[in-house]
Amino acid sequence: MSRDSNGGSVTLAFILGAVAGAAVALLYAPVAGEETREYLSKRAREGRERARDAARDATDQGREFYQRQRDNVSSAVERGRDAFQQAREEGRDA
Numbered sequence: 001m002s003r004d005s006n007g008g009s010v011t012l013a014f015i016l017g018a019v020a021g022a023a024v025a026l027l028y029a030p031v032a033g034e035e036t037r038e039y040l041s042k043r044a045r046e047g048r049e050r051a052r053d054a055a056r057d058a059t060d061q062g063r064e065f066y067q068r069q070r071d072n073v074s075s076a077v078e079r080g081r082d083a084f085q086q087a088r089e090e091g092r093d094a
Contacts, residue, residue: 019047
């Protein structure tokens with residue numbers, strides 16, 4: 001599990017580095033200030049949308065994982081109850 005979080009951290013660091021590098025390159029590019037501000041604003045909005053989508057996907061995956069684990073635990077508890085009941089009945093018969 002730690003591998004997944006490290007991979008995500010590396011990916012996030014790479015993306016942030018790429019965005020920072022692109023921003024610095026744009027600031028030093030020979031383009032009018034207004035055009036640069038519009039471009040940066042557009043890219044920032046796109047980044048926010050992508051981040052929002054990624055957060056939504058992660059939330060959905062988390063909910064699905066929680067539901068599967070809850071179902072697994074419920075099933076295990078039910079099997080445990082059945083096994084206990086069966087052992088108790090066998091103990092009465094003995």
